[in-house]
Amino acid sequence: MSTRAPLLAMHGVVKSFGGAQALRGVDFDLEKGEVHALLGENGAGKSTLMNILSGVIAPDQGEIRIDGAAVRFADPRAAQAAGVATIFQELDLVPSLDVTANLFLGRELTRAGVLDRGAMRRAARARLEAIGFDVDVDQPVSELSVGRRQIVAIAKALSYDSRILVMDEPTAALTAAEVQRLFDVIRDVARRGVGIVYISHRLEEVPRVADRVTVLRDGEIAGTAPPTAPQSDLVALLVGRALAELYPRRSRVFGRRVLRLERAGYRPRRNRAGWRAPRDVSLDVLEGEVVGLAGIMGAGRTELLSTLYGAGGPGGWSGVVEVNDRPVRLTSIADARRAGLAFVSDDRRGAGLMLRDSVGRNLVASVLRRVSPFFLISKAREARLARQAIVSFDVRPPRVELAVGALSGGNQQKVALAKEVLGEPRLLLLDEPTRGVDVGAKGEIYARVRELAAQGVGVLVASSEMPELIGLCDRIVVLRDGRTVAEFPAGAAEDDILAVAEANQDDRDE
Structure with a gap:
């Protein structure tokens, strides 16, 4: 059995925010060349754990070791210097700049005090070719598809000599073809010895890209599994109970x-x-x-x-x-x-909900006539309808007065759906x-x-x-x-x- 230390080892990581315990003694490790999928529901602690690894926040307790050496990051720059790079869902790219400028943003090459565009373009081509990606380095990032932007972001992260790459929901807005291209690039990067932490809500992606799976639930490790584990097993780890069917049975009884x-x-x-x-x-x-x-x-x-x-x-x-x-x-x-007709937008935060308003006010927004006789809003009717919708859709926490922006993504989506259903x-x-x-x-x-x-x-x-x-x-x-x-x-x-x-x-x- 090998005694070599893993590329990354996080032991006993604890973090709380006020009275809320986000992480409760989490152990997580990553090997060189491994794609380790980190799964968990919203609020499970994934982002907190990765923010600690990326130097965004400090743990209350626990230690981080890279290649066996203890490290502690004061800020993201220190984590980056140690070889940790994070690609967030909102990509750290400037759309108005071309590919070359994005790859060297903040680390531009100069000669005699003048920007050396030629050297940067040559280096940009070499970095992209190293991961098998062919793109015009003079093309503005705004003209690239989301999938190609993801790959530019990977090349940018690797340009920092990154040994650990954290990818947060990288396929959320990609087409099937772009997803496959991204997976090809991820596997190629892993073959070069880079360890990759892959965060996703899409369970069907796990066997296609991961070597190992760890599930977080309520700030603790719920379990680990091979990527080929049945989806039902992963769901049980995620939600803490058996879920016989993710998709309910179809009725096959239709009307007019x-x-x-x-x-x-x-x-x-x-x-x-x-x-x-x-x-x-x-x-x-x-x-x-x-x-x-x-x-x-x-x-x-x-x-x-x-x-x-x-x-x-x-x-x-x-x-x-x-x-x-x-x-x-x-x-x-x-x-x-x-x-x-009723419509639930794909952009719940931008178009579907009023984030600063209460859950109750959002829920009755589409049925104001039912809560505002004589053009005056009846607080009692508003609260009654809102509570009915909260119970029907199991919105958590079940508080009418809470600002909807304070809810998790899943509960925000339940509110967006319940709001339209109230209109019958x-x-x-x-x-x-x-x-x-x-x-x-x-x-x-x-x-x-x-x-x-x-x-x-x-x-x-x-x-x-x-x-x-x-x-x-x-x-x-x-x-x-x-x-x-x-x-x-x-x-x-x-x-x-x-x-x-x-x-x-x-x-x-x-």
Whole structure:
């Protein structure tokens, strides 16, 4: 048995914030060349542990050893000097600068006191080639896809001679093809001896990229497992209880048609850069049915949902657009809500919720007429409706007066969904309903969506997580370039759906 010290060893790490215990004596280690997945629900302590490793905060107790030598970081610069680099979900890149400038930001090369652009460009190419990435080093980062930006961020981190690389939710906004490219780069970097801590909420990624899995729960190590462990075992470690089914059973009992689109398109009065207007969409949604929208980034999933909700900006529909078998205009949010539509945005913090307002005020925002007779808000009615929604969606903590911004991501998403359900919609539009949500909250959201469907609500859901669409939906419609190009039944193979979604755009009219 080898007695060599691991690349990283964290022993007995304790951290509290006020009266809240974030970490309770955590042990975590990482070997050279290993990809170690760190999983945990929101609030489990993952970010706190990695912030300690990155020098952002100091532990109350415990020690950190790198290659057997004890270290203690006063700030992130000290951690970086010791070879620890962190790539956060919000990438540390300047979009307006080109790739070269980003790779050397704060460490520019000069000659005779003058910026040496030539030397930096050559070095930038060498660093990118070292990880098998071909990109124009003079291209502004703003012009790169999110996936390519992730790889530039990796190259930047490695330029500090990093031995330990922490990656926080690196695939949250990537397409399937970009995810695979990123995994290839991660494995190549690991082969060079770099240890990688990989944080993700997506359990299906674990066997594809990790060598080992550690699960944090309530500030303690809940267990470790091989990456090939059954997903049910990982879920049990994450939530502390057995979860027989992440995805509830489908009802397969449908009613009449709620939504009909036939060769439907939307012509905006003004073109918007990067906005893919629906232009040839045909699909139906029935009462009690959950229909999924698949497609790569830029296929038009978000645009279809937001335009159906009347938020597509000035313009007009063409083709057949019917709700409950009646033609509708859907050119304003008021039109959509009168027709019985509700919409949960993919950006809950920016567009879905009022973060500084209370949970109660957020919940009743879509049903103000029910709580404001004679134009005066009834505090009693507001509290009663809000409490009903909190119980129905199991929002934690169950406090009406708490600012919604103080909740975890999963509980914020429950509030965003509950707010729209209070309006009693006939058709619920969901855009990335579990983005940034831990697996326990995901299971609860899936169960609630299925309950709504069982009550006769039609659901149209867009997601970049293919297992989510396959597990949750009764049918999956594939969008490409603003058009519907295929439809798959429940339980279809992921590879078959991806093959259609990622087909060359030049083949779309064949």
